[in-house]
Structures are given as C-alpha cells and as structure tokens.
Amino acid sequence: MEAATARKIRVVVAKPGLDGHDRGAKIIARALRDAGMEVIYTGLHQTPEQIAETVIQEDADAVGLSILSGAHMTLVPRVVEILAEQGVDDVLVTVGGTIPAEDIPTLKELGVAGVFTPGSGTDEIVEFIRENAAARHEGDGEHSQ
Amino acid sequence: MATEPRQKPPMEREVEFSTMSGHPIEPLYGPEDATADPGSEIGRPGSYPFTRGPYESMYRGRMWTMRQFAGFGTVEETNERFHYLLDHGQTGLSTAFDMPTLMGYDSDHPRSHGEVGREGVAVDSLDDMEGLFEGIPLAAVSTSMTINAPAAILLAFYVLVGEKQGVPAEKLAGTIQTDILKEYIAQKEWCFPIEPAMRLVTDMIEWCSDRMPRWHPVSISGYHIREAGSTAQQELAFTLKDGFTYVERAIERGLDVDDFAPRLSFFFNAHIDFFEEIAKYRAARRIWAREMRDTYGAKREESMRLRFHAQTAGVSLTAQQPLNNVVRTSLEALAAVLGGTQSLHTNSFDEALALPTEDAVQVALRTQQIIAFESGAPNTADPLGGSWFVEKLTDEMEAAAYDYFARIDELGGMVPAIRSNFPQREIADAAFEYQRAVDERRRIVVGVNDFTREDEPETQILRIDPTLEGKQRDRLAATRAGRDTGAVEASLQELKRAAATDQNLMPPIIEAARARATEGEMVAAMQDIFGTYTESPVF
Numbered sequence: 001m002e003a004a005t006a007r008k009i010r011v012v013v014a015k016p017g018l019d020g021h022d023r024g025a026k027i028i029a030r031a032l033r034d035a036g037m038e039v040i041y042t043g044l045h046q047t048p049e050q051i052a053e054t055v056i057q058e059d060a061d062a063v064g065l066s067i068l069s070g071a072h073m074t075l076v077p078r079v080v081e082i083l084a085e086q087g088v089d090d091v092l093v094t095v096g097g098t099i100p101a102e103d104i105p106t107l108k109e110l111g112v113a114g115v116f117t118p119g120s121g122t123d124e125i126v127e128f129i130r131e132n133a134a135a136r137h138e139g140d141g142e143h144s145q
Numbered sequence: 146m147a148t149e150p151r152q153k154p155p156m157e158r159e160v161e162f163s164t165m166s167g168h169p170i171e172p173l174y175g176p177e178d179a180t181a182d183p184g185s186e187i188g189r190p191g192s193y194p195f196t197r198g199p200y201e202s203m204y205r206g207r208m209w210t211m212r213q214f215a216g217f218g219t220v221e222e223t224n225e226r227f228h229y230l231l232d233h234g235q236t237g238l239s240t241a242f243d244m245p246t247l248m249g250y251d252s253d254h255p256r257s258h259g260e261v262g263r264e265g266v267a268v269d270s271l272d273d274m275e276g277l278f279e280g281i282p283l284a285a286v287s288t289s290m291t292i293n294a295p296a297a298i299l300l301a302f303y304v305l306v307g308e309k310q311g312v313p314a315e316k317l318a319g320t321i322q323t324d325i326l327k328e329y330i331a332q333k334e335w336c337f338p339i340e341p342a343m344r345l346v347t348d349m350i351e352w353c354s355d356r357m358p359r360w361h362p363v364s365i366s367g368y369h370i371r372e373a374g375s376t377a378q379q380e381l382a383f384t385l386k387d388g389f390t391y392v393e394r395a396i397e398r399g400l401d402v403d404d405f406a407p408r409l410s411f412f413f414n415a416h417i418d419f420f421e422e423i424a425k426y427r428a429a430r431r432i433w434a435r436e437m438r439d440t441y442g443a444k445r446e447e448s449m450r451l452r453f454h455a456q457t458a459g460v461s462l463t464a465q466q467p468l469n470n471v472v473r474t475s476l477e478a479l480a481a482v483l484g485g486t487q488s489l490h491t492n493s494f495d496e497a498l499a500l501p502t503e504d505a506v507q508v509a510l511r512t513q514q515i516i517a518f519e520s521g522a523p524n525t526a527d528p529l530g531g532s533w534f535v536e537k538l539t540d541e542m543e544a545a546a547y548d549y550f551a552r553i554d555e556l557g558g559m560v561p562a563i564r565s566n567f568p569q570r571e572i573a574d575a576a577f578e579y580q581r582a583v584d585e586r587r588r589i590v591v592g593v594n595d596f597t598r599e600d601e602p603e604t605q606i607l608r609i610d611p612t613l614e615g616k617q618r619d620r621l622a623a624t625r626a627g628r629d630t631g632a633v634e635a636s637l638q639e640l641k642r643a644a645a646t647d648q649n650l651m652p653p654i655i656e657a658a659r660a661r662a663t664e665g666e667m668v669a670a671m672q673d674i675f676g677t678y679t680e681s682p683v684f
Contacts, residue, residue, distance in 0.1 A: 017244070017256075017259065017260055018244035018245065018247075018248050018250070018256060018257075018260050019244065020332055020333030020334050021333075022333060022373075022682070023372070023373050023374045023460075023576050025684075026573050026576070026577075026684035027374075027576055027577050027580050027684075029684045030573075030577055030684050031577075031580075041682060041684055043679075043680060043681075043682045044333055044680065044682070045248075047256070069244055069260060069263060069264050070260075070263035070264055070499070070500075070609060071244070071259040071260045071263055073259070073611075074258060074259025074260075075259055098497070098498060098499070100498055100499060100606055100608075101603070117464055118463065118464040118497050118498070119463055119464055119465050119590075119592075119593040121583075121584050121594070122580055122581075122584050123584055
C-alpha cells in the first residue's frame with residue numbers, strides 16, 4: 001500500500017521587532033512557497049510573543065527570523081525562550097540578516113540551527129530548511145492507510 | 146529622413162546586455178538615437194526643463210554638499226560623530242534615528258527593548274535634541290533628518306533647539322524627510338493610517354512655506370524604494386508620483402504651488418549600474434519640470450527645478466571582501482555627481498555588516514573629496530550631455546516612468562495604488578527577479594557568486610554598547626522627572642483636540658515639545674485620534 005503523500009513542510013517567516021527591512025524575508029517566503037512548502041509570512045513588527053504564538057498555532061516545522069536592525073541578540077533569544085516555555089522543542093529555528101560573525105556561535109548555542117548572513121543564496125536556504133525540517137517528521141506515525 | 150541600418154554586432158558573449166533593471170542596451174548608440182528636439186528637451190542647465198541640471202553654474206558655483214548620514218547610541222555618541230565628520234570636511238549634517246524613534250516609541254516602551262540606539266540615535270525629547278546639537282551652530286550648519294511618520298515632532302524639536310541658540314526658524318537650513326508615502330511602499334516606518342499621515346505632511350509643507358523659507362519640509366524619496374528591490378524605472382516613477390501627490394494635497398489645502406514647490410526636495414539612490422543612474426536623474430528633472438509647469442500650473446522656475454540628495458546603494462555592498470565596497474561606492478558616487486546631485490552620502494565599506502566605524506566613514510568622505518578635488522568631474526555641467534547613449538537612455542527612462550504614471554492613474558492615484566498593493570507588488574517581483582538572476586549567476590556580484598575566496602579576513606565592525614539603552618532610559622527618566630507634568634498633560638490634551646479638527650498641527654506639537662512631552666507621548670496622543678496602521682503584505 002502506498003504511503004500517504006508527504007505532508008508539506010510548514011514554515012513561518014517572521015519579522016521580529018521594529019525592523020522594516022522586508023526584502024529578504026519576502027524573497028525567502030516566495031522561494032520556499034515555490035519549493036513546495038506551506039509558508040506563513042507574519043508581516044512586520046512582530047513581538048517575540050506574537051511569533052511564538054503563530055509558530056504554535058500554525059503547527060510550523062520551521063521558523064525563519066529575519067532581522068536587520070541589530071536587535072537580534074535581544075529578540076532571537078526571546079523567541080527561542082518563549083517556544084521552550086511553551087514546550088515546543090522540535091521547531092527548526094533559522095535566522096537571516098545582518099548578523100555579525102561573532103554573534104553566530106551564541107545564537108547556535110541557544111538552539112538556532114542556521115544563520116544566513118548577507119550574500120547567502122536562496123537555494124542554500126531552501127535546501128537547509130528542507131533537509132533539517134523534514135527530519136522532524138521522519139518518526140511520525142502513518143497519516144492514513 | 147532615412148536612417149542607416151544598424152551594423153550587425155560582432156560575436157557577443159553569452160550574457161544578457163541589459164542594465165541591472167533589465168533594460169536592454171544596444172551594442173552601439175549613434176546619431177540616429179539623438180533626441181528629436183534637443184533644444185527643448187535637453188536645453189541648458191539652470192533652465193527649463195533642467196535636464197542638464199538645476200543650476201547654470203552647477204559645481205563651478207557650489208560643490209555638492211558632502212552629507213554623511215550618521216547616528217547611533219545616545220545623543221552623546223552621535224554628537225561626537227557629528228563633530229568628527231565636520232572636522233574631517235563634511236559640509237552638512239545628516240541624522241539617523243533609531244528604530245524606536247522612527248516608529249514613535251519612547252526608549253522605555255516595551256517594544257523598544259534591544260532596539261535603542263542600534264540603527265541610529267535615540268531621541269525621546271527636546272532635552273535629547275539639545276544634546277544632539279551640542280556645540281553645533283544651527284545658524285551655520287544645515288541639517289538633514291531622516292524621519293517620516295513622527296517628522297513633525299522632530300522638526301519641532303529642531304526649531305526649539307534653534308530658538309534656544311537664538312536662531313529663529315526662518316534662518317534654519319536643512320531638510321526633514323517626511324515622505325510618508327514611500328514608507329507604506331518601501332521603508333515601512335509608520336505610526337498612523339494613510340490619510341492622517343498625509344494631513345501631517347501637508348501641515349508641515351504649509352507651516353514651513355510660511356515660517357521656514359530655508360527649510361525643505363519633505364525629501365521625496367526613491368532611495369528606499371530602490372533598496373527594497375525596485376528597478377531604476379520604478380524608483381523614478383514611484384518617487385515622482387509620490388511627489389505629485391504631495392503637490393496635489395497642498396494645492397487642495399489652498400496653497401499656491403509657487404509658494405511651496407521651490408522647497409520640495411528629492412532623494413535618489415545612486416546604484417551600481419552607472420549610466421542607468423545618470424539617465425534616471427536627468428529624466429527626473431525633465432519630467433518634474435514639465436509636470437510642474439503644465440499639470441500643476443507653476444509659474445516660477447524655482448517650482449520646476451528638481452534638486453536632490455543621493456546616497457550610494459546600501460544593497461550593493463557585500464559582506465564578502467568588504468574592501469571591494471570602496472570601489473562600488475566610488476562608482477556610485479561618481480554617477481551621482483555626473484548626474485548633477487546637490488548633496489551626497491557615500492556608504493562606508495563595512496556597512497553590509499554594521500554601522501560604520503570612524504576609519505571606514507573617513508574613507509567614504511574622502512571618496513567624495515577625491516571626486517570633488519582630483520577627478521575633474523565638477524569642472525563642467527552635465528559632462529555626459531550629448532552622449533547618444535546617455536540621451537537615449539534618458540528618453541527611455543522618461544518613457545518608462547510615464548507608463549507607470551498611467552498605470553497608477555488607472556488605479557485612481559498613488560494612495561489607492563498603495564492600498565491595492567500595486568507598488569509593493571512591483572517591488573517584490575523586481576526584487577525576486579533580481580535574486581533569481583544572482584542565484585543563477587546571470588548577474589554577477591563580485592566576491593559573492595564569482596571571484597569568491599574561502600578565507601575571509603575578519604573586519605572590525607562597530608558594536609553598539611548594550612549599556613547605552615540603560616543610559617538612554619536614565620536620560621528619559623530625568624526628562625520626565627524634571628518637567629511640569631501639568632503643563633505636559635495640558636499640551637497633550639490640546640494636541641489631541643487639535644488633531645480632531647483640521648487645524649495645522651505644527652503649533653500644538655511645538656508647544657508640547659517645549660513642555661518636554663516625549664515623542665512617544667505625542668505620537669500616542671495623535672494615535673488616540675488617528676488610529677494606527679497595519680499592512681496586508683504581499684510577497
């Protein structure tokens with residue numbers, strides 16, 4: 001009997017804080033959608049609380065935080081913290097934006113799986129999410145017979 | 146008149162020969178491409194239609210203003226950077242505010258946490274503004290302020306700093322960006338819904354035309370539209386259309402076009418596709434002149450003369466091999482100069498990663514000085530005028546802009562177009578197309594998708610001291626503690642009362658600012674009347 005059609009990877013693309021630079025986030029959102037994923041773009045000016053709520057409500061497999069305002073070391077840890085408080089520990093967290101190299105290790109220690117800095121290719125990001133988010137559903141039970 | 150058939154081009158490389166905006170470029174341009182009526186279409190600098198420049202003497206009369214955008218931390222750090230830049234030869238100030246200030250939040254608002262002083266300087270009250278301009282004589286230095294939704298408040302602060310220095314408002318020279326339409330389109334910094342925001346813009350134009358003859362109350366901008374990913378043609382069209390919309394609103398208010406139009410100014414991107422940018426600026430001047438005269442009935446030449454500030458393209462900077470950015474910025478700056486800019490900011494080579502260090506911004510400023518004093522570019526007006534290529538490209542840019550004007554008019558104008566997400570979608574599509582071209586290496590970005598290196602050396606970048614947020618919160622607490630709360634309350638009530646009428650809001654804003662109402666308090670008071678704005682994004 002054929003296995004059920006694989007569930008589409010669900011990705012929330014989010015803009016935390018007051019940062020209005022949405023060019024990259026929109027490009028990634030569209031590329032992920034073109035690559036066959038379900039994309040929820042939160043729009044601008046999201047608090048960490050709002051982002052976590054969206055991730056949970058949308059049953060997201062991954063969340064991409066796009067941030068170019070320099071406020072990433074406050075906002076990213078807060079999103080990770082709230083997800084943990086809510087008992088959500090299996091969502092792939094990625095960050096894109098103007099992240100200085102010296103901040104990357106700290107973000108990774110917090111549980112951010114991938115950090116994409118200026119010059120990152122779209123395909124690279126799509127593949128990263130595809131490979132690392134899919135792993136989260138490998139152990140799922142059958143969806144249907 | 147028969148034209149010669151174009152020569153078959155020699156064997157060409159397998160690349161698309163187009164501008165970065167996708168505009169096709171011919172192998173050769175010649176007399177057959179010349180403008181049909183150069184006398185009236187090209188003319189002379191300083192005369193209608195100003196294609197060749199707004200002034201007859203251009204840089205022989207006065208060099209462009211070297212005006213580096215600066216701001217970070219608290220007013221103390223930024224005041225220090227202002228002095229550094231002035232000491233190193235810049236000729237005008239340009240102020241970058243932090244995200245909370247841009248969005249109308251005080252530094253102690255929950256949404257401000259982590260953002261204070263990061264993207265610019267934190268200004269919460271008149272006390273901060275006084276500190277920002279410590280030791281800087283506003284009678285002698287012109288200042289540009291990049292702020293939009295709360296612009297009226299920052300202008301009030303600036304006027305009051307001038308007043309304290311003994312400089313009356315009518316002597317103050319400078320610019321405040323104020324261009325709210327491009328916020329909804331591209332920069333995305335808003336406080337209020339579109340109509341109340343437009344009312345504030347018209348209030349500022351009206352008030353300044355009466356009280357501040359040396360001030361530009363709006364800087365109608367394409368820079369941010371381009372940074373968001375638009376083509377050069379879209380940048381040109383959307384910027385000018387925004388400008389026409391402000392003109393229409395001011396005329397509807399009952400202002401005489403010749404009373405306010407001379408003080409409208411513009412702000413364009415200076416991107417890396419050299420000739421396209423030069424053509425863009427020339428087309429902008431010609432279109433603005435024609436429309437101001439023929440559509441809006443301007444009689445004074447000053448009303449038809451488009452003057453602009455340019456900034457080299459932030460999005461062109463790479464994090465990889467950052468020294469390459471010095472080259473990019475140089476080419477972009479030269480394009481702006483050859484295109485006749487009145488004022489110029491050059492990006493620093495480290496800005497793909499962070500705000501600029503002192504050393505990096507020095508190189509950026511020197512770039513302008515080398516162009517100004519070593520290259521010979523300023524010696525004559527519109528040096529590329531008459532180039533078959535540049536004139537043809539100018540004509541084509543103009544035609545592309547008019548196509549967009551027609552499409553926007555079909556939607557009912559720029560405000561309805563924004564509400565229906567038209568410019569936003571055009572920008573998102575153009576941005577996506579460009580990224581695909583880069584991903585597929587149809588467009589090369591040196592150091593990023595070609596000519597790369599594995600081992601990137603460390604670049605020293607500017608780190609914002611995180612304790613500055615606490616320092617700013619202390620400044621704000623001191624302001625709150627030191628003021629007459631009764632007077633503040635009364636001034637905010639008066640502001641709310643006025644906001645609910647159609648009176649000009651500059652006077653009540655100035656009074657509230659004088660009483661040490663904070664920016665956040667004034668914005669919140671107006672939001673009580675106006676409401677707020679949320680976009681419905683398209684991607």
